[in-house]
Amino acid sequence: MKLYLDISESFKIALSAIVANKSRGALTALGIIIGIVAVITTMTAANGLKNTFRQTFASVGSDVIYVSKRPWVQMGPGFRFRNRNDISLAASDALQQKLLGRGIVNPSIGGNKNVKYQSKILENINVSGTTEKQIIVSDMVPSTGRFLMPFDIEYKKSVAVIGSEIADGLYGKSDPIGKHIKIGRNKFLVIGVMEKQGTSFFGGPNFDRQIYIPITTFGKTLGHNGGRANVNIAIKAPSQESMADFEFEVIGEMRKIRGLKPAEDDDFSINKLDTLLDAYNNMMGAVVLVGLIITSISLFVGGVGVMNIMFVSVTERTKEIGIRKAIGAKRRSILLQFLFESSTICLFGGVVGLIFAALLTKVINDMLMPASLSPAIVVSALLISVFVGVVSGFVPAYRGAKLDPIEALRYE
Amino acid sequence: MSVQEQLATEVAVAEAILQINNVTRTYFMGDQEVNALRGVSLNIYKGEYVAIMGPSGSGKSTLMNTIGCLDVPTSGSYHLEGVAVNEMSEDQLAEIRNEKIGFVFQTFNLVPRVSVFQNVELPLIYKGVAKRKRKEIVEKAIASVGLEDRAGHKSNELSGGQRQRVAIARALVCEPSIILADEPTGNLDSKTGEEIMGLMNRLHEKGHTIILVTHEDEIAEHANRVIRLRDGLIESDTLTAG
Numbered sequence: 001m002k003l004y005l006d007i008s009e010s011f012k013i014a015l016s017a018i019v020a021n022k023s024r025g026a027l028t029a030l031g032i033i034i035g036i037v038a039v040i041t042t043m044t045a046a047n048g049l050k051n052t053f054r055q056t057f058a059s060v061g062s063d064v065i066y067v068s069k070r071p072w073v074q075m076g077p078g079f080r081f082r083n084r085n086d087i088s089l090a091a092s093d094a095l096q097q098k099l100l101g102r103g104i105v106n107p108s109i110g111g112n113k114n115v116k117y118q119s120k121i122l123e124n125i126n127v128s129g130t131t132e133k134q135i136i137v138s139d140m141v142p143s144t145g146r147f148l149m150p151f152d153i154e155y156k157k158s159v160a161v162i163g164s165e166i167a168d169g170l171y172g173k174s175d176p177i178g179k180h181i182k183i184g185r186n187k188f189l190v191i192g193v194m195e196k197q198g199t200s201f202f203g204g205p206n207f208d209r210q211i212y213i214p215i216t217t218f219g220k221t222l223g224h225n226g227g228r229a230n231v232n233i234a235i236k237a238p239s240q241e242s243m244a245d246f247e248f249e250v251i252g253e254m255r256k257i258r259g260l261k262p263a264e265d266d267d268f269s270i271n272k273l274d275t276l277l278d279a280y281n282n283m284m285g286a287v288v289l290v291g292l293i294i295t296s297i298s299l300f301v302g303g304v305g306v307m308n309i310m311f312v313s314v315t316e317r318t319k320e321i322g323i324r325k326a327i328g329a330k331r332r333s334i335l336l337q338f339l340f341e342s343s344t345i346c347l348f349g350g351v352v353g354l355i356f357a358a359l360l361t362k363v364i365n366d367m368l369m370p371a372s373l374s375p376a377i378v379v380s381a382l383l384i385s386v387f388v389g390v391v392s393g394f395v396p397a398y399r400g401a402k403l404d405p406i407e408a409l410r411y412e
Numbered sequence: 413m414s415v416q417e418q419l420a421t422e423v424a425v426a427e428a429i430l431q432i433n434n435v436t437r438t439y440f441m442g443d444q445e446v447n448a449l450r451g452v453s454l455n456i457y458k459g460e461y462v463a464i465m466g467p468s469g470s471g472k473s474t475l476m477n478t479i480g481c482l483d484v485p486t487s488g489s490y491h492l493e494g495v496a497v498n499e500m501s502e503d504q505l506a507e508i509r510n511e512k513i514g515f516v517f518q519t520f521n522l523v524p525r526v527s528v529f530q531n532v533e534l535p536l537i538y539k540g541v542a543k544r545k546r547k548e549i550v551e552k553a554i555a556s557v558g559l560e561d562r563a564g565h566k567s568n569e570l571s572g573g574q575r576q577r578v579a580i581a582r583a584l585v586c587e588p589s590i591i592l593a594d595e596p597t598g599n600l601d602s603k604t605g606e607e608i609m610g611l612m613n614r615l616h617e618k619g620h621t622i623i624l625v626t627h628e629d630e631i632a633e634h635a636n637r638v639i640r641l642r643d644g645l646i647e648s649d650t651l652t653a654g
Contacts, residue, residue: 009537020525323521326482327582328510328538330503405482409521 006333014340017313025345028309032349032385033356035299040357040373040381042295045364046288048371053280055370062273063240064137065250067095067233071269073279084267086230089215091257095233098253103246104236106133109218109229115211116182117170125166127183127211129218129229137234140207145177145192148214156216160188164196165208181211188213247272299384302349303392310342310396321400322408335401342393343386350385354378429589429621430456430479435488435498436644437474448474449485450644456590456623461616463624463632466641473594475641476625480515480592481508493589510538514583518595520575522567522582528554529563532582539586553581557611573604580611591615594625609634 018025066072070081092107099105108130114123128134132148135141142161152159160181167176176190197207219229237246247270254268314321321334357373364371437449448471456462466472477483478490481497484505490497492512500508515521522531532553536546554563557577567575576596583591593612597605613634616622624635632638633652640647 006540016525319521320523323523324534324538325506326480326509326515326521327535328506328586330506330538332503333538406477409482409517 010336011340013337014344017341028306029345029349031302031305032346033353035302036350036353036381037356038295038298041360042291043377044361044371044373048369052369057276063237065235065247066271068269069230072271073275089231092231092233094257102238104133104136106131106137106234107231109231113184120170122169129215130212131215137236142192143195147192153214153216158188159191161192161212163194163208163210167193303388306342307392310393314396314400318408318411321403322405325405331401335397338397338400339393343389346385346389350382354381427458428455429458431491433489435485438486447644458621459619461622461635462637463635464639465632470641471644472641476594480513481505510535511586512589514588514591516579516583516593516596518598520579527564528578531578535586549585553585557581572600576608591620591622
């Protein structure tokens with residue numbers, strides 16, 4: 001009861017002191033407002049970047065493991081990976097046999113080609129030789145027409161499923177299905193158009209500028225020998241939870257297929273969404289950290305401003321402290337009174353700062369990337385501002401609390 | 413017969429509220445040692461009206477600060493209602509001041525910016541009294557000094573006499589053992605001063621123990637016991653008609 005009274009009364013006293021010095025309080029809070037806006041906008045922008053990154057690479061699939069010659073994120077010199085043996089289509093077939101009933105294995109080969117319809121040409125289009133399982137591992141489906149079917153692969157059909165940007169670019173408003181498309185020097189029949197994926201960011205793959213053809217046809221028509229081409233193998237795990245175990249299993253089977261001795265290192269790379277996210281976090285983590293440190297400096301400067309004003313406030317009210325002590329205020333009551341004053345100023349700054357940061361985030365969201373103010377950011381902003389208030393108010397408040405009542409009363 | 417003996421026989425049943433025994437207080441001003449009190453012994457009994465007098469430098473302020481528990485003696489003992497104050501911590505002293513001492517200062521010492529009501533309420537807040545109870549006590553105290561119609565005013569909207577009445581109301585709310593008034597009329601004109609002294613007299617008649625610190629004989633005349641200090645020692649301690 002007594003502590004509750006102490007707290008609530010200290011709070012009231014602090015509020016009335018701030019109200020009595022409105023413009024001073026507002027100017028002091030300005031430093032905190034600027035600091036909070038800077039720190040919070042950095043946080044929301046970082047979140048926005050992360051969201052964009054996730055969206056861009058969502059098609060990678062969080063339950064899909066990719067076995068390739070090279071790792072996606074390459075550390076150190078590249079020759080180690082260049083000298084590895086290519087991964088063959090046969091290896092993919094062997095892996096499918098071993099994992100039968102558990103994982104879905106999809107081999108694919110990629111290459112860039114110019115594509116043409118009548119007089120229109122699109123340059124450097126990514127052409128992917130793949131199988132009907134592509135839509136299972138990448139979670140994308142055609143919006144019109146159909147995707148590749150097992151017999152397209154089996155009979156090495158010259159059919160193509162094209163991305164939405166290619167459909168728009170080559171065929172304009174007319175329906176591309178049933179029309180021809182020239183890939184390199186070979187004619188293909190368009191059988192489907194993939195649904196639009198949206199623009200990519202961060203140099204991620206642009207799936208709207210992608211063409212899928214049967215992997216068997218790819219080797220035949222685009223100059224690769226199917227047996228020797230370097231295949232990427234995508235394997236969809238039976239469930240998200242078993243990813244880790246499944247990855248070990250895939251590695252084990254691949255080692256057997258590649259005929260590695262126990263002492264030898266893997267001569268292939270395991271890639272997955274986590275690999276990309278880790279790389280992203282490593283890179284962006286550092287950038288965001290530096291950003292936060294720089295913006296925190298402005299918050300620190302705001303805190304110093306609060307401390308300064310609190311020293312003035314304590315000195316100005318030395319006599320009042322003396323009176324309060326004479327009629328029974330303990331050190332704790334005086335300490336609380338000034339701590340509440342500084343943290344209320346800072347909390348006010350934090351709230352106003354949050355409002356501005358929310359507006360800025362809205363602008364970023366509308367113009368740049370999907371940034372948003374999460375509840376965690378809101379809560380941490382308020383906690384940070386109160387923390388700054390307590391820290392910067394403590395020394396002045398403590399000085400006030402330990403004043404000698406006789407000397408404080410004598411102060412004019 | 414000394415005053416102490418006389419009082420002890422006259423008011424045999426009365427308890428000594430305040431027992432000061434051989435108190436000294438030494439402090440340093442720079443390098444210089446100042447012996448403000450050099451061995452003061454004093455008993456004050458319940459219901460007494462005491463004036464402490466003395467020229468400046470006599471130790472009168474130091475004695476008042478000691479009695480008011482704002483300061484602790486360098487040596488000697490001070491018991492307030494049987495409790496040894498000289499051994500207390502700062503926060504314990506704050507509690508004693510809150511509950512047992514009612515201060516009335518020369519310069520009123522009201523908290524600026526807040527209303528009369530809030531000023532009078534303050535000691536009760538520090539005591540931890542619940543809000544509804546506080547309102548009741550504060551209203552009664554303000555009425556007892558005749559300022560009912562000023563309760564909502566800020567202290568800077570009041571005259572000196574009114575401010576001192578607020579201070580007296582504030583001194584009364586915690587029902588202190590002693591009302592300690594330091595030159596309560598020092599900043600007032602003589603007419604207002606007389607009014608305030610009239611109020612103090614009425615409080616004494618109601619049974620309050622009052623200690624006045626003053627250098628004016630006229631003011632000291634209101635008391636029925638006068639203690640004179642000189643050079644940190646008690647020079648005389650006499651009962652008067654009052």
